[in-house]
Structure formats: structure tokens, C-alpha cells
Amino acid sequence: MLGIGLSIVSLARFQFAMTTVFHFFFVPFSIGMGVLVAVMETIYAVKKDKVYLDMAKFWGKIFLLSFAVGIVTGIIQEFQFGMNWSEYSRFMGDVFGAPLAIEALLAFFIESVFIGIWMFTWDRFKPGLHAFMIWMTAIGTMLSAIWILAANSFMQHPTGFKINNATGRIQLTDFGAVVANPQLWRVFPHVILAAILTAGTVIAGMSAWGLLRKKKDENHFFKTSLRFGLWTSLIFAILSAGAGDLQTQQIIKDQPMKFAATEGIYKDTKDPAPWTVVELINSKDRTASHKVEIPAVLSLLAYHKTSGAVKGMDTVNKELHAKYDKQFGKDMDYYVPPKTLFWSFRVMTGIDALIMLIALFGVIWSRKKKDTIENKKWFMVIVGLAIWIPFIGNSAGWFITEFGRYPWIVYGLFTIADAVSPTSTVGTLLFSNIVYFLLFTLLGGVMIWYSRQTLHHGPYYEMEDSKQNVDPFAKEAFVK
């Protein structure tokens, strides 16, 4: 019985992880691309430099491909709470539904209506008005991020609620507190900045591949795009690191277990706390060895000063037992998966630093006077390969956030094991997992394939294509 119960929970968790990670490949990329395409079109509207129109059109195609996969996989998320996590929906309905419904009303409608207009009105609207449509879409995507993150932040750090004693469910008492959740206003900038970073890195990377083909007519286009992408990557890699630092401050306060695991600390550190670059974690014995440490840096990261010890997981575990044993019993395991968190953090920050470095050199080597970047083939290949790493970084970031919530689905209030649908069976979950997996493989593969093909054709492909397609009896065919 326990064995089956466990696998229902783990299958449901696996499904949530798979669907959200896949969805979140496309979400940040689409948010970032929306903003960047809007910027390109605005530059065109102001400066009337045609290369920016070509850029908006070309990168707009990539944006639309990503957007399409993003929205269809987004519907899964909304249905999933009811399908796999009905007990969670019952418990959390009073708080969780509102941001979701507001997200649909406020954000999804703006997004979906204005992207429809934008797609079909290139030839009808003046550049400024047309750019307005993509700005509305971009704003819609960002508004949507606020509301879904408001819901997520409540799960990390519940605010503005009470437990209804009659029903045992959560009850909203202060909507303002849900919206003003300090977690929300630290995670939101981090997500948006990382989204723009993602799009910038992809634009730079694809432009690098485009430049390597050395087609003369495309050189100016890809060179401008490359610099645009590199500058974006550089600026937003720095900004998102800063936003991440702010978020860390909040996590230390609200979720010390998450922070201790992120840094792989079992025993309380000395004062000032050293930062562990790498270590070997034994999560069974709850020890860590082979540490490579830098003195005092963790104090600096955690408290922005050179002193102060950091609590280890053992201490936090004791505190959590003292706090929650009455309600949840003595058998709870409050340790979060330390290896996942420790390495996810290093992967995420490492990728951010790497992009910063690549972008910095790229910006320097692509200056107008020092036009040497095309001749550094090895560097262009690195920029091209860097397309993939922000996606890994984004997923790693969410691994920290979500695995660091363990064993809670709503922090301190409701456990993951209690949240799953009583109606779920191993059979249906296995079936849906396989269906989603196959579907995602197909969608992801096709999306990448068509993006690659779009790049292969280059920015001026469509125009040649439409020249051939001119109706032989139309007026244009007779005009020389």
C-alpha cells in the first residue's frame, strides 16, 4: 500500500517537473524575445534604419515558434492542478485560484489578442503603431509572470491567510499581503531579467552561426544582431545576478533550510563563514567532505558584510522539528535534496558568469573599429554553442526554488504527499507521463528544427520566395 502510494506521488511529481521544465524552456525565451523584438521594431520606427525592421521580422519568426509551444504547454499547467493535485486545489483554492484567474483576465487576453494583431498587420500599420502591438504582447507576458509568481511565492512563503478551522482549508484574509509578498518582488525581477538574458544569448548565438556562413548580403544583418544580442546578454547577466542576490537575502530569512542546502552546509559554519566552491556531499550520512573553501565569502554573500555565521541543515532541521512536530508528527524529514540544490546553484551561477564573460569579449571584439570578431572562428563557435546554456541555467534556478520547498507543497502548511489527487492511479499517471513525454519530444524537436531551418534560410529568404510567387496576371508582373 505504501509502495503504491509512494509511486503515485513520485509519478505526479515527475509529471509536474517534466511539464513545468519543458514549459519553462519556452516561457523565459518568449518573454525575452517579445521584449527584444519590440525594442528592435521601436528602433526601426524611430531611426528608420531598415536593418532593424529585418531584425524584428526575422527574430519575430523565432519568437512566434517559441510562443506557440509556450502557450499550448501552458494550458497543461492550469489543468494539472485539478487533475493531479486535487487535494491541493481544495486546500489552496481560496488563495491560489485568484492570481490564476487574474493572470488569465489581465495578462493572457492582452498577450493572445495583440500577438494575433501583430502577426497579421505588418503591411497595414505604420511602424510605430505596429510596434505598439508587440509591446502590448510583451507587457502581457510580463504581467502573466507577476501573477503566476505571486501564486508560487505564496507556496514558498505564505502571507495574508488563516486556516479555516471548520474546513481545515486555507482562507485568504489579506489579498494585499499576497500581492506584496516579499518573495514575489525578489523573484519577479530575477525571472524577467534572466528571460531577457536568455533571448539575448540565443540571438547572439544564432547570429554567430549566421555570420560564419559568410554570405555578403547577410553580413550587416547578422553583425548588428550579434552586437544587439551580446550587449543584451552582458547587461542582463549582470542585472540578473544582482536580482538573484536580493532573492537570496529573502531565502535566508524565510527558508533557511533551502539556503543551507544550496551551500551544502550540514554543521553551522564558523564566523566569518567561508564559501564552498565544490565539495562531495554524502546525503545518507549527512556529511560533506573534500571542500574547496574561500574564507568569509559566504558571510559576504549572505549578509553583505565580512562577519556572521550561517546555520547548517542539522540545526535548521532541529528548529523545524521543534516548530512543526505538534502538527505534522515526529517522522517528518525536513532535509531537502542537498546535492540537487548545491549543484543546481553552481550550475546556474556558473552559467551566468560564463555568459557574462563571453558577452564581454564579444562586445569588445565586435567594436566597429576593431572589426575582428568574424576572424575568430573558435570564438564564434563558442558564442554559437552558448545558445543552449541559459536554458540549463533557468531550469537549475527552478530546481533550487522547487526542490528547496521539500517536503512542503505550501511551506509549513501542507505537504506534497497530502496534495496529490486521491483519484490518481499509477496506470493513468504512467499513461499521461508517456503521452506528455512523446508530445514534448515531438514539439521540442520540431521547434528546434524549424528554428534552425529559419536561420539556414537567413533573413532575406522570404522576399526572394515571394518574388517567385507573384501572380503572372497581376499588375506587378507587367511593371518592370
Added chain:
Amino acid sequence: MTLANLWFILIGLLFAIFLFLEGFDFGVGMSTRFLAKDFDERLALMTSIGPHWDGNETWLVTAGGAMFASLPLMYASLFSGYYVVLLLVLVGLILRGVSFEFVKHAETKTGKNIWMWTFFIGSFLAPFLLCLMLLSMVQGIPMNANGDAFPKFFDVVNLLSVVGGVAGTLLSLVHGLNFIRLRIEGPLRERARKLNQILYPILFLGEVVFAVLVFFQTDFFTKRFGSSLFITVLIVLFSLLGYYGVLKDREGWSFAGSGLSLSTVIVLLFNGLFPRVMIATNPAHSILIKDAANSQYTLTIMTIVAAILVPIVAIYFIWSYTLFTKRINPRENTVKY
């Protein structure tokens, strides 16, 4: 009127608007096989809903979100109970959603065909399964005291639910053809009218069978005889209006008629459900609106939010439709993206 009842009505309204709008999207998708003869025509059909389909689908997302935000116990029971059906609905919606984008990038004949077929299959699956689910749910299904629904295969797939699914799909197709008559020019438009001349008599037959089955298989007519009868008659009258528009070549009347028929089906179902949100075979386990609802505080906030946002959404939503009124000619359709 309690706030909970108001939200029950609002959720019904959102579903009704969704079916009116996405109904013709689905119908246009199905028409790619039933009406169009070549790729140009299929692409023209797709283009006619290109700017709108995503916005139309957002009404479904909003309905789902509103249900979660106001009647979470309905959301939890319905969505977990109809797991497999909803999974397949999602597959349908995903396949048709990506088709719009993917077909533009396909360069081989096979590639184009694949995405046109996924477009068709998705447009067919989604309305059929959604109507199947709704008509299964209103008959009453096995539930426990916690509100967990355990419908067995024949609770989901039975005479009424299948007839309901087929009728809903057929009505969507008819509605889609009426939309095509509004938005396309040339032979395709005339063929759509001719096809509807054949489909409407079949639809009327379906509606009569549907009404008879609803009478016997649900408690709608025992619990709320007058209103159920009135709404059923209304569904048929709206369909007749659509048929009148087909015979007299008045697309506007047809489109309004078929859309309102679809919406009125939702009105019939929600009227019959009231004051319940889920009907259990053991009446003691049925869930009532007042028990499924969120707190007064949350409902008040949601009411204020909806009162401000829905009119704004309605304004730019309708405005977006006014931008695309020029009829599309399948032979001169240069889809520019």
C-alpha cells in the same frame, strides 16, 4: 443572489462565450477536410481564424481559472475525475495550437500535410471530448464523501454523452461553416453554404434525439421542468435561425444562430446543475455551489477584479475582430508573417 451563485453563473457564461468563439475555430479546423479541396483552400481557412484562435482559447483558460478561483471544489472534483478525457482534450488543443505556426515553416508536401492533419484532428477531438465530458457529468457519477469522482468507462461513454459529443461537434462544424461564409470569398464560400444545407437537417435530428435523451437520462426535467424545456426550445430556435440564414443566404443570421445554439447548450447544462456543481449517483455526495465556493472575502475581490477587467477585455477583444473583416480569397492569399 449570493456571490457564489453569481460566480456559478459567470463560469457558465465564460464557457458559453468560449464555445461561441472557439466553436467556429473548431468548425473551421474540421472544414479543412470536409470542405477544402487543396492546400491553398486549407491555408485560407486557417488564415481566417489565424489572428483570433489564441484569444478565443483564452476564454477556456479564463473559465478554468475562474472555476479554481471561485468554486475550487468543483474544479478539483471535475478535473481529477475526468483525468483521461481532459488529457486527450489537452493533446487535441496542443496539436492544433502548434499547427498554425508549424505549417508555415513546413517546406515539403508531407510536412505541410502532417500539420494540416494535426490541425484537423485537434479541432475534432477537443469539442467532441469536452461535450462528452459535460454530458457525462450532468448524468451523475459515482463520488465519495470527500468529493472525489470515480466515473467508470460507461459513466463517461454512454448513449447521451456520445450523442452530446457528436451533436456538439456537428454544431461546431456548422458554426465554423457559417463563419467561413462570412470571411471567405469565392467558390469556397458557396460550398460552405451548400454543405450547411445538408448538415442542418441532420443537426435538427441530432438535437431532437439529444433533447429526448436529456429528458430520460438526467434529472433536469424532473427538477427544473419549465426552464429546461424553455432553454431546449431556445436551442432549436437558434438553430432554425441559422438554417433560415442558410436558405436565404444571410451569413450574419446563420453565424449568430449557430453560435447562440452552442452557447445555449451550456445554459441548459448549468441550469440543470443548479444548485449543484457536481452530481453524484448517491445524492448525499453531490456537491452544492455553497459548499464548493470560496470565502466571501475572496469572492468579493474576484467580483471587483472581474467587474473592472472583463469590460476592458471585451472592448479590445471586439476591436481586434473589426480589424479583420476583409474577405480572404484562397487563390490570392499571401499569408505574411
